[in-house]
Amino acid sequence: MPDAGLSRQSTIYRAGTLGRRPVVPADFAELERRARKVSSAEAWAYVAGGAGEGRTMRRNREAFDRWAIVPRMAAGAVDRDLSAELLGTRLPSPLLLAPVGAGALMGRDSDLAIAAGAAATGTPYIFSNQGCNPMEECAAAMGDTPRWFQLYWSSDERLVDSLIRRAEAIGAGALVVTLDTTVLGWRPQDLNLGSLPFAKGLGIxxxxxxxxxxxxxxxxxxxxxxxxxxxxxxxxxxxxxxxxxxxxxxxxxxxxxxxxxxxxxxxxYSNPGLSWEHLATLRRRTSLPVVLKGILDPEDARRAFDLGVDAIVVSNHGGRQVDNAVASLDALTAIRAELGPEPTLLFDSGIRTGADVFTALALGADAVLLGRPHLYGFALAGAHGVAEVIRNVIAELDLTMALAGTRTIADITRQTLTETPR
Structure with a gap:
């Protein structure tokens, strides 16, 4: 997407001369504030809340603050190429939409709207196993845009196989097995309201x-x-x-x-006894590329690739599962250092802006997953809001690349960052 940043700025400023301001704010703080204003207490607790005292959520953001981008001057980076190769598919940018369960708390037909917003920008969407619309309907809404499917490993193996077969039938580009939610974490915001969306039939x-x-x-x-x-x-x-x-x-x-x-x-819905032995059966159960989501330890990462998986997502579930857990960005740095440049690492948890995407790529991510922000966009303006959030993040990534002197995603390396004093 050439000149994504300049084009986006031009669109917004031209509309501004005619007295039209964006429905979806360009900064995350205002996006979050407005989304909260239009959300119910139950919706906000589930979507924005975290585990325990919220330390993991804060740590995710603090980890980004420990790194600073070093702009390079006179680099002549006039034309940027934001495309990225991921599991054999060329994507327009290194951005995917993360799966978010029970999105209908923020509005009806949430998954259909998110799918449509993703398709409008050519951005892959990982359908949630805890979604509010069937995967077949979401796939139809995406057309030819890549879609993946997230699998929660049920305690009923017949159901596991059925979900995998359906993911294959809708043309999913990968099967993303979430490992870190074999039981629900301690989430005080939901508990204080006695609110679990699934108990009312939402997200199933x-x-x-x-x-x-x-x-x-x-x-x-x-x-x-x-x-x-x-x-x-x-x-x-x-x-x-x-x-x-x-x-x-x-x-x-x-x-x-x-x-x-x-x-x-x-x-x-989930199997508390999920083990590496279960995961080892995936290669005979599906021909889809297999991605394991929720890896934070280098030893677990190595074991995953030893099993023959195609990629992992370094993630702490957005701080929603374990309080006081390691920041996902710190885990990414450690895993990339341990495993070297070859394995495909995706990153999730804490991405808010295009500058965050740049930082995660520089520290070893091949692509990143965007979670809460796209759901906030949906809360404000449906499918259009989702697309606007994506366009804003990609525009900032493009402008950051231009100002940092990087022409391609491959140019975004550890040398473009400096570690700030703690």
Whole structure:
């Protein structure tokens, strides 16, 4: 995308002369502030919250502050090439949209809107296993734009295979297995509200659209069960489940299927016993490139590549799983130093701006995943808001490259940074 930064600036400034200001702010702080203003307390707790005291979230950002970009003058970097090769596919930029579960907390049909916004910019989107729209619908919304699929390893192996088959059928470019959420972390913001979106049927669309899961849930619905005590809260929960379940609302309200689906999901969505032995079976279960997400330790990274995976995502889940965990950027630096230049490393957790993307690339990432910011854009302006956030991040990356004297992504190396005093 040549001159992405200058073109973006020109578009915004020209509109400004006509009295039109951007719906989506150009800086993250204002983007976050406005998104919070339009979000419910439950939505904000889930999307913006972190584990424990929030130390991992803060540490993710502090890690970026320990590095500074060193601009180089008179480099003549007039034409920049932001494209990047990733798992055999040439992408317009080294940016992908991270999977974010239960996005419908911020607005209906969240995954469809995010898919459309990603497609508008040619940016790959990793469909969330905890999404609110089936992967087939999201794939249709993306057209030819690359899409990957995130897999949470269920405790039911039949369901694992079914989800993999569906990912293959939609033309996913990779299978991204999330390792760090075999159990939910301690998330006080959600706990203080007693709010878990999945318990109301939000974020389980990949399951309720899956034939194997429906068989499991239907069997559960046929089993005798104790009727819940009728309270206003129970009625509200049943209404939410019925509204979020596929099919007509009034039929769902009279059916055991919505509650059975929620209870089945909560029982089997993840496997607390996930092991390297499970992961070793992936090569015979799929022909898709395999990416392991949630790696923070160099030894785990080496073991992953020894298994034959195609890439890893260095990530602490945006600080949402373990409080006081290592910053993802520090883990990236350590893993790249340990494994050398060859393995494909993606980076996630803490990316907010184009300058952040530049820093992560300089420290060894081959590409980065953008999480909360694109969901904030969705909250403000739907698919258009997602696309605007992407355009802003890429524009800043392009301008940073120009001012740092780098023409290509390959030119962004450790030599473009300096470590700042602690």
């Amino acid at each position: 669309a990949q399951y309720t659209s899956d034939p194997v899961f429906r068989e499991i849930a239907a069997e559960r619905a046929r089993q005798p069960r104790e009727r819940p005590k009728v309270t206003p809260g129970a009625i509200r929960a049943l209404i939410a489940m019925s509204r979020n379940h596929p099919g007509p609302f009034w039929a769902n309200l009279r059916s055991p299927a919505p509650r059975a689906s929620v209870e089945t999901f909560l029982d089997i």
